[in-house]
Amino acid sequence: MSTTERPRILVVGGGYVGLYAARRILKKMRYAEATVTVVDPRSYMTYQPFLPEAAAGSISPRHVVVPLRRVVRGAEVLTGRVTTIDQDRKVATIAPLVGEAYELPFDYLVIAMGAVSRTFPIPGLAEQGIGMKGIEEAIGLRNHVLEQLDKADSTTDEEVRRKALTFVFVGGGFAGAETIGEVEDMVRDAAKYYQNVKREDMRFILVDAADKILPEVGPKLGLYGKEHLESRGIEIYLQTSMDSCVDGHVVLKNGLEVDSNTIVWTAGVKPNPALARFGLPLGPRGHVDCNEKLQVNGLDYVWAAGDNAQVPDMAARRAGVENAWCPPNAQHALRQAKVLGDNVVAGMRGFPQKEYAHSNKGAVAGLGLHKGVAMIVMGKMKIKLKGRLAWYMHRGYHGMAMPTWNRKIRVFADWTLAMFLKREVVSLGAIESPREEFYEAAKPAPQPAAPAQEKAKAS
Template sequence: MSTTERPRILIVGGGYVGLYAARRILKKMRYGEATVTVVDPRSYMTYQPFLPEAAAGNISPRHVVVPLRRVLPKAEVLTGRVTAIDQDRKVATVAPLVGDSYELPFDYLVIAMGAVSRTFPIPGLAEQGIGMKSIEEAIGLRNHVLEQLDKADSTQDEEVRRKALTFVFIGGGFAGAETIAEVEDMARDAAKYYRNVSREDMRFILVDAADRILPEVGPKLGQYGKEHLESRGVEVYLSTSMESCVDGHVVLKNGLEVDSNTIVWTAGVKPNPALADFGLPLGPRGHIDTQPTLQVTGTDYIWAAGDNAQVPDLVGREAGNENAWCPPNAQHALRQAKVLGDNVIAGMRGFPQKPYKHANKGAVAGLGLHKGVAMIVVGKAKIRLKGRLAWYMHRIYHGMAMPTWNRKIRVFADWTLAMFLKREVVSLGAMENPREGFYEVAKPAPVAAAAAGKKAEEKVGEKAKAS
C-alpha cells in the first residue's frame, strides 16, 4: 500500500461498476491529481452474464474474468474486504486476506460492492444449494453435473441413478432460465458418450414463485421461453416455491417431491449485507439511497451505483412513474459507472454533478446453443426476436460489453472454435480438493505412525529417567 499526500479515491468493490468507474477516473484524472485505490476480496472482476455459458463449457473460465491489476495498472489494488467506514474521520477499515486489519484514509468514496444471492431460511438449502454468482460456482456446477452423469453410468442402484439424473433449478429470471438451458444443452451433448445414460433418463425441473419466467423480456417472450424449455423436456412449475431440500429431498409448495443431487439456486439477488455496517442511508430493501447524480443522499464525497444502489430512473419518472428505480442489470451498471467516474472528478475539482439518465434499450437472453429471446427498444417501438437471430443478438451484445479487448477477442475466439470443434465434456471435480490424491499417498501409515508415536514416548521416558 502506497503512502501519499495526494487525495485518495477509495473504490470499495472491483466488480462491473468498480472496474469501469476506476478506469473512467484514471482516464479523466490529471497526472498526480489523486490516488485511486480499489479494494475487493478477489483480484479479478467477473462478467456474470457469461456464467451460464462458462458452466456449459462454451467459454473458458479464464476468459470470463478480468484481472484488476492488469486492467488498472495505475491504480492501487488491495485484495481484502472493507469492514467498516468512519465517515467523521474519513477512514475505512480494511481486512486483508492475511494479517491484521488496518485503517485506510480516504477523501472520496465509491461504494460498488454489488449484490449477493437472495436466500430464504429453507431447510437444507445451505447444505445442498449451488449458487450462480461467481466463476467458481459456475465451474463447480459444470463439474458437478458431469460427475452425476459419471455416477449414473456406473451404478446399478436405480435410486442412486434417479437422484443423480434429476436436476432442480430454483428461479426463472435471466440467471435461472439461461443456466438450466445451457446445462441441459451440455448434458444432452455429454449423454452421447455414455453407454448407460441418455437424455430421456434425465429430469430437469425449473421452479419460480412468479407466474412467468424471464420477466425482463416481457410476457410474450417469457411465454415463448417457457414453451421452448418445455419442448426440450424441461418441467416448468410457476407460482410455486421450494419448501425444503434436506439431504436432496426436494419438496415444492405445489406438492411435488423429488430426490436430487443437484439443486441450483438463482432466485434473485439482494444488496451486499455489509452495507448495513457502513452507516449509510439505506432504502427499504437494503440498497444505498442515492441521488440522480449517484451521490449518496446527505453526502458530497460518497457515490454509489450498480446492484448495491437505489438509483432513481429519471426516464421512468418523466413517463409518470414516481417510484421508478433503475433495475440491477449490466446495461445500467456500465453507464452508471461512467457517469459516476465523471462525477467523482467533477466533485474533486468543485464542478457541478451530472444526473444519470438512461432509457432502457431492451434485454437479451440465451437459451442454449442457437436459441434465445431478445427485446430491443428502438424509440417507442419494441422489436421482439426469438430463436437463432435472438441468440446472435445475445452473443453480439454481451461479447461487446465484455470489458477489455483482450477478453473480447478471447471470448469470440472460444465461440469460433466451438463452431468447428466438439464441446468438452470432461469433469474436473478433483479441482475442488486438488491435494486429496497426494495426501492419500503421503500420509503416514497407521502402523508406522503408531510405532513412531511409541518410540517418541520411550525417548521422553528415557530422558525423564536420566534427569
C-alpha cells in the same frame, strides 16, 4: 499499500461498476491529482452474464474474468474486504486475505459492492444449494453435473441413479432460465458418450414463485421461452416455491417431492449486507440511497451505483412513471459507472456534476446453443426476436459489452472454435480438492501393532 499526501479515492468493490468507475477516474484525472484505491476480496472482475455459458463449457472460465491489476493500471488494488467505515473520521477498516485488519483513510468514497444471492431460511438449502454469482460456482456446477452423469453410468443402484440424474433449478429470471437452458444443452451432448445414460433418463425441473419466467423480456417472449424449455423436456412449475431440500430431498409447495443431488439457486439477488456497517443511508430493501447524480444522499463525498444502489430512473420519471428506479442489470451498471467516474472527478474539483439518465434499450437472453429471446427498444418501437436470431443478438451484445479487447477477442475465439470442434464434456471435479491424492500418498503409513509377547514384556 502506498502512503501519499494526495487525496485518496476509495473504490469499494471491483465488479462491473468498480472496474469501470476506477478506469474512468484514472482517465479523467490529471497526473498525481489523487490516489485511486480499489478494494475487493477477489483480484478480478467477473462478467456475470457469461456464467451460464461458462457452466456449459461454451466459454473458457478464464475468459469470463478480467484481472483488476492489469486493467486499472495506475490504481492501488488491495485484495481484501472493507469491513466497516467510519464516516465521521473518513476511515475504512480493511481485512486483507492474510494478516491483521488495518485502517485506511480516504477523502472520496465509491460504493460498488454489487449484490449477493437472495436466500430464504429453507431447511437444507445452505448445505445442498449451488449458487450462480461467481465463476467458481459456474466451474463447480459444470464439474458437479458431469460427475452426476459419471455416477449414474457406473452404478447399479436405481435410487442412486435417479437422484444423480434429477436436476432442480430454483428461479426463473435471466440467471435461472439461461443456466438451465445451457446445462440441459450440455448434458444432451454429453449423454452421447455414455452407454448407460440417455437424455430420457434425466429430469430437469425449473421452479419459480412468480407466474412467469424471464419477466425482463416481456410476457410474450417469456411465454415463448417457457414453451421452448418445456419442448426440450424441462418441467416448469410456476407460482411454486421450495419448502425444503434436506439431504437432497426436495419438497415443493405444490406437493411434488423428488430426490436430487443438484439444486441450483438463482432466485434473485439482494444488496451486500456489509452495507449496513458503512454508516450510509439505506433504502427499504437495503440499497444505498442515491440521488440522480449518483451521490449518496446527505454525503457529498460518497457516490454509489450498480446493484447495491437505489438510483432514480430519470428517463422513466420524465416519461411519467412515478417512483421509477433503475433495475439492477449490466446495461445500467456500465453507463452509471462512466457517469459516476466523471462526477467523482468533477466533485473533487468543485465543478457541477452530471445527472444520470438512460432509457432502456431492451434485453437479451440465451437459452442454449442457437436458442434465445431478445427485446430491442428503438424509440417507441419494441422489436421482439426469438430463436437463432435472438441468440445472435444475445452473443453480439454481451460479446461487445465484455470489458477489454483482450477478453472480447478471447470470447469470440471460443465461440468460433466451437463452430468446428465438439463441446468438451470432461469433469474436473478433483480440482476442488487437488491435494487429496498427494496427501494420501505422502501421509505416514500406519505402524504395525506390536506382537502380544512384546506388549507383555513392556508391561
